[in-house]
Amino acid sequence: MNESPVSTGESTATVSSGSAAGAVPRARAGVARWRWAVAGLLLLAAVYAPFQLVPFHVFQLTMVLVYALALLGLNLLVGHAGQISLGHGAFFAVGAYATAIPLARWDVPHLVTLPIAAGVAFLLGLALGLPAMRLRGLYLALVTLAIAIFLVPLLKRFEEVTGGSMGLTLPKPAPPAWTGLAEDQWLYFLALAVALVAFGLAAGLLRSRVGRALHAIRDNEAAAEVMGVRLSYYKTLAFAWSALFAGAAGCVYTWVIGFVSPDSFVVTLSITLLAGIVVGGLGSQAGPLFGALFVMFVPSISQDVNKAAPGVIFGLLIIAVMYVAPTGLAGLAGRAADSLKKTLRKG
Amino acid sequence: MNELVVSELHAGYGGAQVLHGVSFTVGEGEIGAILGPNGAGKTTLLRALSGMVKGRGSVRLDGVELLGSSPDTLARRGVAHVPEGRGTFMPLTVEENLRLGAYVRRSGVDADLDRIYGYFPALKPRLKQAAGSLSGGEQQMLALGRALMLRPRLLLLDEPSLGLAPLVTRELFRIVRAINEQERTTVVVVEQNAHLALGIAQQAHVLETGRIVLSGTAARIRADEQVAQSYLGYRV
Amino acid sequence: MAGFLQQIVVGLGAGAIYASLALALVLIYRFTGIVNFAQGELAMFSAYVAWQFMAVGVPFWLALVLALAVSFVGGMLIERVIIRPVEGAPELTVVIVTVGLFIFVNAAAGWIWSFLIKDFPNPFPSGAIEAGGLTVGFSTLGVFVVVGVVMGLLYLLFQHTKIGLGMRAVSANPDSARLVGIRVGWTLALGWGLAATVGAVSGVLVAPLLFLEPNMMGGVLIYAFAAATLGGFDSPIGAVVGGLIVGVAETLAGAYVSAVGPDLKVGVPLVIILGVLLLRPQGLFGRAVVERA
Numbered sequence: 001m002n003e004s005p006v007s008t009g010e011s012t013a014t015v016s017s018g019s020a021a022g023a024v025p026r027a028r029a030g031v032a033r034w035r036w037a038v039a040g041l042l043l044l045a046a047v048y049a050p051f052q053l054v055p056f057h058v059f060q061l062t063m064v065l066v067y068a069l070a071l072l073g074l075n076l077l078v079g080h081a082g083q084i085s086l087g088h089g090a091f092f093a094v095g096a097y098a099t100a101i102p103l104a105r106w107d108v109p110h111l112v113t114l115p116i117a118a119g120v121a122f123l124l125g126l127a128l129g130l131p132a133m134r135l136r137g138l139y140l141a142l143v144t145l146a147i148a149i150f151l152v153p154l155l156k157r158f159e160e161v162t163g164g165s166m167g168l169t170l171p172k173p174a175p176p177a178w179t180g181l182a183e184d185q186w187l188y189f190l191a192l193a194v195a196l197v198a199f200g201l202a203a204g205l206l207r208s209r210v211g212r213a214l215h216a217i218r219d220n221e222a223a224a225e226v227m228g229v230r231l232s233y234y235k236t237l238a239f240a241w242s243a244l245f246a247g248a249a250g251c252v253y254t255w256v257i258g259f260v261s262p263d264s265f266v267v268t269l270s271i272t273l274l275a276g277i278v279v280g281g282l283g284s285q286a287g288p289l290f291g292a293l294f295v296m297f298v299p300s301i302s303q304d305v306n307k308a309a310p311g312v313i314f315g316l317l318i319i320a321v322m323y324v325a326p327t328g329l330a331g332l333a334g335r336a337a338d339s340l341k342k343t344l345r346k347g
Numbered sequence: 348m349n350e351l352v353v354s355e356l357h358a359g360y361g362g363a364q365v366l367h368g369v370s371f372t373v374g375e376g377e378i379g380a381i382l383g384p385n386g387a388g389k390t391t392l393l394r395a396l397s398g399m400v401k402g403r404g405s406v407r408l409d410g411v412e413l414l415g416s417s418p419d420t421l422a423r424r425g426v427a428h429v430p431e432g433r434g435t436f437m438p439l440t441v442e443e444n445l446r447l448g449a450y451v452r453r454s455g456v457d458a459d460l461d462r463i464y465g466y467f468p469a470l471k472p473r474l475k476q477a478a479g480s481l482s483g484g485e486q487q488m489l490a491l492g493r494a495l496m497l498r499p500r501l502l503l504l505d506e507p508s509l510g511l512a513p514l515v516t517r518e519l520f521r522i523v524r525a526i527n528e529q530e531r532t533t534v535v536v537v538e539q540n541a542h543l544a545l546g547i548a549q550q551a552h553v554l555e556t557g558r559i560v561l562s563g564t565a566a567r568i569r570a571d572e573q574v575a576q577s578y579l580g581y582r583v
Numbered sequence: 584m585a586g587f588l589q590q591i592v593v594g595l596g597a598g599a600i601y602a603s604l605a606l607a608l609v610l611i612y613r614f615t616g617i618v619n620f621a622q623g624e625l626a627m628f629s630a631y632v633a634w635q636f637m638a639v640g641v642p643f644w645l646a647l648v649l650a651l652a653v654s655f656v657g658g659m660l661i662e663r664v665i666i667r668p669v670e671g672a673p674e675l676t677v678v679i680v681t682v683g684l685f686i687f688v689n690a691a692a693g694w695i696w697s698f699l700i701k702d703f704p705n706p707f708p709s710g711a712i713e714a715g716g717l718t719v720g721f722s723t724l725g726v727f728v729v730v731g732v733v734m735g736l737l738y739l740l741f742q743h744t745k746i747g748l749g750m751r752a753v754s755a756n757p758d759s760a761r762l763v764g765i766r767v768g769w770t771l772a773l774g775w776g777l778a779a780t781v782g783a784v785s786g787v788l789v790a791p792l793l794f795l796e797p798n799m800m801g802g803v804l805i806y807a808f809a810a811a812t813l814g815g816f817d818s819p820i821g822a823v824v825g826g827l828i829v830g831v832a833e834t835l836a837g838a839y840v841s842a843v844g845p846d847l848k849v850g851v852p853l854v855i856i857l858g859v860l861l862l863r864p865q866g867l868f869g870r871a872v873v874e875r876a
Contacts, residue, residue: 078675084678086620138618139856139864141678142808142812145805145808147853150847153846154850157847271682271686274682278683307694308698309690310690311686312687312691315688319680319684322669397762399761418762419762419765419766422763430759434759437756439748443752447760450764
């Protein structure tokens with residue numbers, strides 16, 4: 001209110017440092033090599049796992065991949081663009097229904113539904129993003145929350161298309177005979193493939209001009225605008241891309257579950273997704289994966305104690321993460337790995 | 348005895364040190380002017396005196412250490428700070444702004460309001476008006492009035508002339524002088540307009556990049572045009 | 584025509600409840616610039632506290648007073664313990680913390696009192712006044728009276744007490760408030776306590792109309808957000824007017840717009856929020872805020 005744009009006194013002088021600007025190239029190469037090694041090992045384990053686990057655990061891992069996809073989208077928006085969505089479950093739901101309806105009505109091949117779901121969610125994100133992104137982050141949270149709440153009765157209302165409260169039951173993609181895979185394994189590999197492509201896309205997106213613009217917006221919106229970043233354009237784009245990933249997650253979800261109903265997509269889903277990405281690690285590449293593991297396994301483990309236990313854990317952890325480790329589990333894991341490396345080098 | 352003794356004061360923001368060992372004294376009931384170019388640390392100095400930024404060293408008022416206390420505690424001890432930008436409570440009325448000045452006091456508030464109207468008759472017809480609707484000069488008067496409502500032992504003024512027309516500024520300084528004479532309040536005034544500040548101060552201290560580079564009576568500094576010019580960068 | 588007026592009365596009754604929760608949101612926003620996503624859950628928790636007192640035999644009105652007192656202290660504690668560490672942090676961080684609080688309070692209520700619905704007594708008699716073809720239930724009137732009393736008390740507090748003046752000073756200019764000797768930290772906590780108390784009133788008003796259960800306030804919250812957005816997030820009067828308008832709009836849309844109907848009424852707050860943000864972002868009564876870097 002009383003701060004003029006041109007500061008006359010010395011009182012407002014604060015020092016801000018560019019985030020990753022001054023990293024030493026050699027150290028960076030080392031980190032990159034280390035990352036590739038971890039990613040390679042992870043991938044090996046991911047391919048090996050379904051042959052070692054019972055079907056239920058394979059299913060759980062498949063769901064982890066589904067959540068990771070959705071969180072990848074949310075991470076783009078919240079972690080990288082600094083905009084908050086309390087309604088990402090809505091895009092997840094839209095993707096699920098954009099998959100289920102063509103499957104149920106026209107019996108299209110499963111793979112065709114993926115671009116449909118992603119495309120519909122992207123367009124919806126674009127359409128909603130255009131007005132919503134003119135708003136400050138706070139209002140975006142309100143609007144997205146309202147959308148998530150509104151979607152459920154809307155889905156129930158258009159019963160003839162959506163199946164109403166009863167939902168739609170759908171065929172799951174059948175494993176081709178030449179693979180020799182069981183259904184749960186095939187679903188797992190489909191989810192893995194989609195997730196890999198999506199993570200690749202997201203990484204590419206973030207390395208491009210778009211990613212730099214998003215980081216500029218997150219770090220200082222006003223400054224980014226002064227530097228010529230077209231705020232509403234990039235914010236809308238981030239919103240649409242993040243909707244796309246959530247839509248793809250909804251699509252794979254539908255393949256895996258073979259059933260959609262409005263009550264699977266109540267506002268709790270949106271809030272759980274936000275919790276997942278916050279705990280997993282905002283703005284970190286591994287964040288969605290950690291978040292997905294968390295969203296999948298914390299409830300299934302803690303629910304035995306009390307039905308409310310997952311909520312209590314989520315709630316407290318979110319707050320704790322914002323206090324002590326804004327980079328979430330991924331950040332903690334990174335720090336642990338760094339100190340491990342240091343110890344190894346010394347030894 | 349409301350003598351202000353500042354010695355070896357260091358202060359800054361985060362990692363950036365702004366004041367590097369500032370020492371000066373303002374006698375009881377006197378006006379001390381802090382002069383210096385933009386960025387010298389004048390505002391930081393006042394903020395350290397009122398507890399808004401943390402500092403090291405010593406700031407004693409009447410022998411009691413002020414450093415390390417929060418602004419609201421210092422206000423309770425009689426330190427009134429008219430900050431840069433005047434600190435007006437914009438949506439509140441003029442009268443509410445003034446009453447807030449006496450927030451830490453219990454009695455005699457109504458009488459003090461009348462005293463303030465005596466100094467600033469222009470405020471009286473605007474009592475029920477939102478303070479944000481006042482002109483810059485009126486807001487500066489309001490800020491001064493608000494500070495006086497505390498019945499301060501130490502009054503800190505940050506660039507009272509900033510953004511005001513010369514005539515208004517002169518009137519304001521006249522009032523500061525009158526207040527100082529009548530209430531025997533010790534005053535520290537930070538000013539870029541050295542001419543005006545020296546006109547009412549007994550002592551003056553020139554601050555440059557966080558250090559006092561010149562101290563003396565106002566008369567001496569005013570007389571020593573060459574010194575002033577080289578340190579202040581402009582004609583006195 | 585009588586039917587139309589009747590719908591308006593119904594809408595105003597709902598709106599008064601939205602107004603009370605919106606008032607709580609606005610109180611916190613004015614003091615701290617925080618939109619408290621957990622406000623509805625805190626109100627729900629307060630209703631449970633009142634229920635708990637009644638369950639051990641305390642009469643309704645005393646239970647209400649006790650619950651309000653617990654809410655006040657609880658609100659202050661939340662500010663001191665949970666919000667204080669992120670004070671001044673980016674908006675995103677603060678919003679996420681209040682969402683965490685939302686999840687936690689919701690689950691905590693479920694843990695303590697289970698997710699089974701509970702009956703909550705209606706403090707108002709069940710009859711109604713009929714006048715000119717209009718029927719106004721005592722419980723609707725009761726809601727009006729309670730919300731009116733809350734507003735009146737808040738007005739007195741803010742306009743006619745020193746503490747209220749100090750609170751307004753903090754919301755207008757925290758730095759300057761510090762300089763005149765106001766303990767800003769405590770004042771902020773006081774604001775949260777006050778908001779929690781006002782929210783508790785709305786929780787206790789909602790509980791007899793719906794059933795008492797942990798997710799009770801989820802729907803109300805979005806209406807309260809619409810009310811606060813419509814009225815202007817920094818205007819208590821706006822929150823009340825906005826609440827009433829949202830209540831009436833929702834009821835009329837549900838009754839007369841066949842495409843909306845009773846099941847899609849929850850789209851009304853979405854439309855209102857979007858409409859206000861696009862046409863008049865500061866709301867009806869809010870001050871236009873210039874973005875600062």
